[in-house]
Amino acid sequence: MKIELKYGEGIQIAEIPDKHLKGVLLPEEEQGRRTEEEEIADALEYPIGTERLRDLVQPGHRAVIITSDITRPFPSATVLPFVLRELEAGGIPRENATVVFALGSHRTHTKEEMARLLGKKLWGQVSCRDSDPLDCVRLGTTARGTPVDVTRAVAEADIKICLGNIEYHYFAGYSGGAKAVMPGVSSWEAIQNNHKLMASDQAAAGRLEDNPVREDIEEAGRICGIDFILNAVLDRNKKIAKAFAGDAVKAHRAGCRYADRVYRRRVDGKADIVVVSPGGFPKDVNLYQTQKALDNAAHAVKRGGIIILAGECREGVGSPVLQKWLTEAETPRKVLERIAAEFELGGHKAAAIAGVQEKASVYLISELPASVSQAMFFIPARTVQEALEEALDIMGKDASVLVIPSGGAVFPYTTENG
Structure with a gap:
């Protein structure tokens, strides 16, 4: 069988003999669904757990809309016009709205990237800026000791709206919701403190209940004062399959339930070889982002098996700390020992990669x-x-091969991992 895997903005092709092919794990996408525009409009008209956005705002309010950075596939240019029209219907003109790109610990944008994210129709009409981890306002502290340091443009706004896509996250459970604030527009200290909580066994993909990272994120969101969210679950072509708007927790949970229906895919036993792609650009823009597909693939491979990871990484590793931690270690085990003794942003990604490398050999294209x-x-x-x-030479004539073309989103599970 010939398999095509997205690689950057191109493809990688592999021929897998039928006798080896265990399966191709694809999302369970709905037939005859609505257009992206219909989904967005409907979500805004019928929000979950709160009033309509236009009824939450008042003339004279300053609104901030937090949206994803260039490493995320969320279609900001498609969604933002709808949100701005909703604000205008409530009496907030566009000059009173600011779009903030949530960088978290990522690099800043070029002007061209900002224009692409905002879209041609809005570029020059709406103020936009990157979050700044060095210019934050402390709004409080969570019960777990995480400072709620929020970039000034967000902290000083009257209305705070969070946008983003929902997919599995290897220690926050899922992306989306209040994650736009923590770590999206937070200080380095805040992000570091929150991410330390990933050491807990409850901090895992697909887990919300008793997940200390997610609980800390949502407490930070409450302290910050998120008024409204619009989240979307995307299909494998990065188009909106379903949109959810309203309360930062209730609407997010509804989106997570839908993501489970689409992307939580059962595997009948683990495979000797897993071939995986994050799904192309921007999910494979660097190794820092590509790691998420590796983590998902690890749930489907046998111990001692092989993962073949195809991620372009056009911007390199994406984190000097990630690269330093891996290259300085004698073995992957040493990375895991180091993270147990000390925590450093970027080092947490190195530990996640090392954890997979302890289980399976990993080819990287x-x-x-x-x-x-x-x-x-x-x-x-x-x-x-x-x-x-x-890999087939190594694993033998009876080796099984599982392919996950959208590995940044699809979460495989067996009876062994739930």
Whole structure:
């Protein structure tokens, strides 16, 4: 069977003999669904757990709309005009609204990237800026000691609206909801304190209840004062499949339930070899983002098996700390020992990667130099096909191969991992 995997803005192709193919894990997408515009309009008209946005605001209010940065596939340019029209219907003109791109710990945008995210129709009409972790206002502290330091433009706004997509997150349970605030527009200290909580066994993909990271995120959101969210679950083509608007927790939970229906996919036993792609750009813009697909794939591979990860990484590793932690270690086990002794942003990603490398060999098809990949305990390969042929030689004539084309979103589960 010929398989196409998105790689950056291109594709990688692999031929998998039928006798080896265990399956291709795809999202369960609905037939005959509404257009993106219909989904957005309906979500705004019938919000969950709160009044309509236009009824929450008052003339003279200053509104801030927090939306995703360039590393996320959320279609801000499609959604923002609807949100702005809703604000206008409540008496807030566009000059009283500011769009803030939630960087978290990511790099700043170029002007061209901001224009792409905002869209041609809005560029020049609406004020926009990146969040600034060095210019924050402390609004309080969570019960777990996380300072709620929020970028000034958000802290000083009267109305705070959060946008984003919902998919599985390897320690926050799911993306979306109050995650736009924590870590989206928070200080380095706040992000570090929140992310330390990932050491808990309850901090896992698909888990909301008793997840200390998610609970801390949502407490920070309450302290900040999120008035309204609009979240979306995207299909494998990065189009809106379903939109959810309203209360920061209730609307988010409804979106998570829908994400489970679409992206939580059962596997009948684990595979010897898992071939996975994050789903192309921007999900594979760097190794920092590509890691999420690796983490999902790890749930479907046998211990001692092989994962073949195809992520372009056009911007390299994406974190000097991530690269440093992996390259300085003698083995993946040493990375895990280090994270248990000390926590550092970027190091947490290194530990997540190392945890998978302890379980399985990982081939990496990327634009990273082979020497860099090897130094981080990956096996570099030029193509998925090359890696697959080597993997089949290693695993034997009866090896099973599972393919996950949208590995940044699809969460495989077996009786072994729930």
